[in-house]
Amino acid sequence: MQLDHDHEVLEHQTHVAELQQQREHQTHVAELQQQREQQRQIDYDREALEHQAHVAEMQQQRQIDHAREVSKHQARVAEMQQQRQIDHDREVLEHQIHVAEMQRQRQINHDREVLEHQARVAEMQQQQEQQRWIDHDQEVDQHQRHVAEVQQQQVEQTQIEYEQEVVQHEQVVQQAIDNNQALMAIPPGCRPYQEPASRHSLGAMSVQCPDCHAMHFKSERLTNSSNIHPKFGVCCLQGQIQLPPFSDPPDLLHRLLTSSTPRARKFRESIRQYNSAFAFTSLAVNVDHTVLTGRGPYSFRIHGGLYHKMGALHPPEGRPPCYAQLYIYDEQAALATRNNRNPNLDHVLMAELQDMLNANNPFVPLYKQAYHIMNECPPDVQGNLQMAIMLQPGDDRRR
Numbered sequence: 001m002q003l004d005h006d007h008e009v010l011e012h013q014t015h016v017a018e019l020q021q022q023r024e025h026q027t028h029v030a031e032l033q034q035q036r037e038q039q040r041q042i043d044y045d046r047e048a049l050e051h052q053a054h055v056a057e058m059q060q061q062r063q064i065d066h067a068r069e070v071s072k073h074q075a076r077v078a079e080m081q082q083q084r085q086i087d088h089d090r091e092v093l094e095h096q097i098h099v100a101e102m103q104r105q106r107q108i109n110h111d112r113e114v115l116e117h118q119a120r121v122a123e124m125q126q127q128q129e130q131q132r133w134i135d136h137d138q139e140v141d142q143h144q145r146h147v148a149e150v151q152q153q154q155v156e157q158t159q160i161e162y163e164q165e166v167v168q169h170e171q172v173v174q175q176a177i178d179n180n181q182a183l184m185a186i187p188p189g190c191r192p193y194q195e196p197a198s199r200h201s202l203g204a205m206s207v208q209c210p211d212c213h214a215m216h217f218k219s220e221r222l223t224n225s226s227n228i229h230p231k232f233g234v235c236c237l238q239g240q241i242q243l244p245p246f247s248d249p250p251d252l253l254h255r256l257l258t259s260s261t262p263r264a265r266k267f268r269e270s271i272r273q274y275n276s277a278f279a280f281t282s283l284a285v286n287v288d289h290t291v292l293t294g295r296g297p298y299s300f301r302i303h304g305g306l307y308h309k310m311g312a313l314h315p316p317e318g319r320p321p322c323y324a325q326l327y328i329y330d331e332q333a334a335l336a337t338r339n340n341r342n343p344n345l346d347h348v349l350m351a352e353l354q355d356m357l358n359a360n361n362p363f364v365p366l367y368k369q370a371y372h373i374m375n376e377c378p379p380d381v382q383g384n385l386q387m388a389i390m391l392q393p394g395d396d397r398r399r
């Protein structure tokens with residue numbers, strides 16, 4: 001029994017030793033495994049590093065290659081662009097040359113056409129001008145023939161008229177000589193007016209006196225004055241006589257003389273009759289009728305002096321009043337007398353004219369005063385009373 005236990009202990013110890021040995025081995029194996037693992041990790045890390053370095057190197061290489069290729073490509077592109085620019089420029093130049101050539105050609109064509117057109121126009125104008133001259137010459141020819149014909153007719157007509165006039169004139173002269181031998185004793189200047197054989201024209205009465213502006217015939221100028229600056233003696237003695245201007249007529253007279261109304265025109269048509277109706281005096285002349293027998297302009301020639309007959313302030317017994325006698329008469333009665341003598345005149349206007357003269361004429365109060373003085377005298381003196389109108393030196397003879 002002791003032996004079995006010892007054996008068992010021994011065996012147990014051996015087994016424990018074995019187990020310890022096994023356990024040590026396992027630890028060793030684990031150590032080894034750890035070492036191997038570490039080694040593998042290190043190897044792996046190194047390989048990874050190497051791989052990374054290799055990859056980086058490759059990338060760098062590829063980068064370099066890529067950059068080189070890009071550079072080459074860019075250079076090629078630039079070269080191609082340059083080539084294309086050159087080609088383009090050449091084409092543009094060729095095109096411009098072509099365009100210039102075409103323009104030149106067109107200009108040449110245009111110039112040639114313009115020249116041809118001008119030549120055609122000039123030719124047409126020349127033809128027209130020639131035609132016009134031909135027409136003009138024909139017209140001138142016709143006109144000259146016509147003028148010559150008319151002149152010939154006029155000359156013939158004038159000759160016929162002249163011969164007729166000469167015959168008539170000779171007859172008149174012969175008649176005058178035959179009928180009145182005594183006429184031959186009259187001085188030549190006093191013989192009746194006879195139309196001269198040839199006519200003389202004084203021209204128009206259109207030359208104004210530079211001093212008084214009277215109108216004259218040119219031949220009336222003074223012989224010592226020029227045609228351009230004529231001077232005249234018959235009007236104002238070259239300005240030596242200067243008359244004061246007329247004062248303005250009364251309103252009524254001014255309107256009648258200047259207006260264009262029918263009333264004013266009718267007044268101007270009968271102005272001489274209106275003037276006579278209101279005259280203060282009558283005209284007394286001895287008219288020379290010998291000058292009125294011939295032809296020519298109207299002549300009025302008198303023998304001796306020209307008188308204005310005033311008559312007495314009172315009309316002779318049984319005669320109606322006239323001239324100045326009417327001014328001292330009752331106004332209504334005077335107007336009735338004037339209207340009776342001039343039935344064709346405007347009687348309303350006659351009344352207005354009488355009022356105007358009574359108010360404005362300086363002789364009316366003179367006559368009235370004289371009549372007044374006469375009436376104040378005794379009746380036996382009235383018949384011998386004499387009245388005189390005196391012209392004071394310096395008074396205007398026209399008034």
Ligand SMILES: [Zn+2]
Nearest residue numbers: 209212235236
């Ligand atoms: Zn004059």
